[in-house]
Amino acid sequence: MRKTFAVIRREFVERVRTRWFWIGTILGPLLMVGLIGFQILLAGRRAGDRNVAVVDASTTAFGRQLTTQLGASIARFHFTRVATAPGVPDSLLADSLLGEVEAKRLDGFLLVGDSTLEFGTAEYRGSNVSSVADMEQLEGSLRRLVFAARLERRGIDTLVVQQAEIRIRLATHKVSGRKLTGESGVQSFMTGFGMAILLFIAILLYGVNVMSSVLEEKTTKIVEVLISSLRPFELMLGKVIGAGAVGIVQLTVWIVSAKLLSGIRTAGGLGGGFQFPQIPTMTLVIFVLYFLLGYFLYAAIYAAVGAISSTEAEARQAQVPVQLLLMIPYVSFFGILNDPNGSLAVWMTLIPFWSPIAVPVRWGASPIPVIEMVASLAILLVTVVIVTWVAARVYRVGILMTGKRPNIKELVRWVRAA
Numbered sequence: 001m002r003k004t005f006a007v008i009r010r011e012f013v014e015r016v017r018t019r020w021f022w023i024g025t026i027l028g029p030l031l032m033v034g035l036i037g038f039q040i041l042l043a044g045r046r047a048g049d050r051n052v053a054v055v056d057a058s059t060t061a062f063g064r065q066l067t068t069q070l071g072a073s074i075a076r077f078h079f080t081r082v083a084t085a086p087g088v089p090d091s092l093l094a095d096s097l098l099g100e101v102e103a104k105r106l107d108g109f110l111l112v113g114d115s116t117l118e119f120g121t122a123e124y125r126g127s128n129v130s131s132v133a134d135m136e137q138l139e140g141s142l143r144r145l146v147f148a149a150r151l152e153r154r155g156i157d158t159l160v161v162q163q164a165e166i167r168i169r170l171a172t173h174k175v176s177g178r179k180l181t182g183e184s185g186v187q188s189f190m191t192g193f194g195m196a197i198l199l200f201i202a203i204l205l206y207g208v209n210v211m212s213s214v215l216e217e218k219t220t221k222i223v224e225v226l227i228s229s230l231r232p233f234e235l236m237l238g239k240v241i242g243a244g245a246v247g248i249v250q251l252t253v254w255i256v257s258a259k260l261l262s263g264i265r266t267a268g269g270l271g272g273g274f275q276f277p278q279i280p281t282m283t284l285v286i287f288v289l290y291f292l293l294g295y296f297l298y299a300a301i302y303a304a305v306g307a308i309s310s311t312e313a314e315a316r317q318a319q320v321p322v323q324l325l326l327m328i329p330y331v332s333f334f335g336i337l338n339d340p341n342g343s344l345a346v347w348m349t350l351i352p353f354w355s356p357i358a359v360p361v362r363w364g365a366s367p368i369p370v371i372e373m374v375a376s377l378a379i380l381l382v383t384v385v386i387v388t389w390v391a392a393r394v395y396r397v398g399i400l401m402t403g404k405r406p407n408i409k410e411l412v413r414w415v416r417a418a
């Protein structure tokens with residue numbers, strides 16, 4: 001055990017002392033600050049004005065009224081009515097307006113007519129139609145104004161209708177046991193979303209670090225010296241625990257930094273400011289527990305991958321199936337959040353290769369039944385022990401072998417013979 005602790009200390013110290021560790025640890029919070037600042041900048045930035053011609057092909061006063069009301073409802077849009085003349089082909093007017101758009105005197109033109117009032121059809125042609133916000137704003141204003149015009153045509157008081165259409169603001173609060181947790185629906189989603197990203201990146205990143213460390217010592221022949229003084233299992237276990245300790249330190253720095261950054265608010269009262277979700281203690285415990293178990297599970301696999309590879313290229317190819325296995329719960333977290341008690345969420349809770357990500361995400365959305373949680377932990381613990389035992393046997397043989405990467409049959413033989 002003393003030798004294992006020596007390996008753990010060496011792995012931890014060597015990684016913490018590197019420049020890249022501190023750059024990554026510091027850049028994490030700085031990146032969060034940058035993202036929040038960028039959102040604040042975008043929220044306070046005013047987009048440019050648009051000059052839009054309204055091509056009025058209606059036979060009533062609808063087009064004239066619509067142009068006036070559009071100008072009053074959308075501040076950044078400046079509308080000018082262009083009436084179609086009798087006997088003048090619509091294509092000729094459209095070509096003329098296209099020339100205005102090309103010359104930058106117009107940003108675009110809106111085609112309306114009797115069909116807009118009857119069937120809701122309208123068309124916008126412009127130099128920039130990629131702004132989703134602007135197009136949604138234009139479409140929303142058109143929808144409201146046409147709706148009001150239809151009511152007026154039928155003698156219905158639009159003010160009464162507007163009062164009847166007051167939007168309902170539904171406040172959502174998460175319940176755990178018989179108490180309110182203080183989390184809203186958005187906060188529960190953000191908690192699950194954030195945990196999915198953190199767990200996926202952390203397990204993948206530190207697992208790959210273990211593989212790279214094993215491969216480096218194998219290719220530089222340092223492992224031959226190390227094996228002469230300690231058993232392969234002790235060496236592998238020391239590497240896995242040492243790299244995991246580094247991960248815990250880095251994750252702690254990132255989480256504490258995110259918590260401190262939660263007090264940032266947008267300038268000028270824009271929006272509500274960034275609000276870090278309130279994470280209950282039990283949620284944090286489950287996050288750490290499943291991160292550790294998931295890390296040990298995948299780190300053991302990555303150690304075996306590094307042991308059976310002779311070059312960096314071979315290791316990159318061999319780790320693809322492991323990455324795909326880890327990505328399945330990551331790409332499924334929307335389904336888990338939408339239905340945390342559905343069959344998908346239950347199965348991912350019980351399958352050990354997916355539960356390290358699935359369970360914290362599911363717990364962030366809704367409490368998990370005790371029997372499912374106990375079963376998940378038991379299955380994951382047993383799987384970690386079995387996978388570590390198999391990986392240790394593969395590691396014992398593969399760490400000293402070079403040349404062609406072994407196939408599945410050879411790996412099975414290694415496990416039986418080791």
